[in-house]
Amino acid sequence: MLKKELLFYKLAPDDYESLVRFLGGKMEELGYVKASYVPAVIEREKGFPTGLNMGDYGIAIPHTDREHVHQSVLAIATLAKPIQVHSMIDPSQVVEVSLVILMAVEDPDGQVKMLSKLMGLFQDVETLKQLELSNSSDEMYQILSKLELEVV
Template sequence: MSEKIAIKPELVIPDLVAADSQDAIRQLGETLVSAGYAKGSYVDVVLEREKSYPTGIEFPLCGVAMPHGEPDDVLGAAIAIGRCANPVPFKRMEDFSQEVDVRLVAMLAVADPAGHLDVLGKLIAAFSDEETCAALLSSDDPAAIAKIVDDAINGGE
């Protein structure tokens, strides 16, 4: 991975209240846009991509979604994280006809395609680790949540 991914407390919504997956994506996307990591078009691109390539995955402790868009709409590498106050249904990555109740959403803005795959792999490893996932689910502190994800992605650099 060539660039460090920004994972900051201001990109964390610890009690994300979303009506549906589109609302969750919109809220997290606007966080990335407001913080200067993505163009205004990013949210619509992610919403459109999610229709064809859904990102909901069931992990040992909870459902997770990792929506993302295209590098053209990214201004800087970052991840916005939402911990859903109530589970939000997302279409399953492996079976579009089914849904998974998602508790954690990690929305990626990564400009480097190779780095994008690296980040996804590290996120999958983090969400697969029950201790890491439990810490994300139990913390109400945006700084603590950001640090957990930063340690998993950037090695705490």
């Protein structure tokens, strides 16, 4: 699920939706998701936002149903400066997010498995710091490839 061509560092999006459109657009260009994927993610975020405050870090894990996915993949971006995303815990609150993991999972059981693996990443402050400081997609890939982010 981890593809070097879907790892982006120090992006500076105007807002959350434009970031989701950018990341999802790359997934679509590479054939991993259907044209319906990005609109479905954006619509899902309106009712079920995915911002998480993890202490020192804000993370978002936007995703949608598997019917919009051809092949399971993650698009991961670190941000030059945090953007606001509504909280998964309390949608009336916003979280300052500096890491976004756009998740496309085709396997019906895969979404829960992947979320579980990602929670391990979110609790690993040292790895999050390394990601935040990375200056290339190669560097990001080296850090993330140790985490076994495949859905088996």
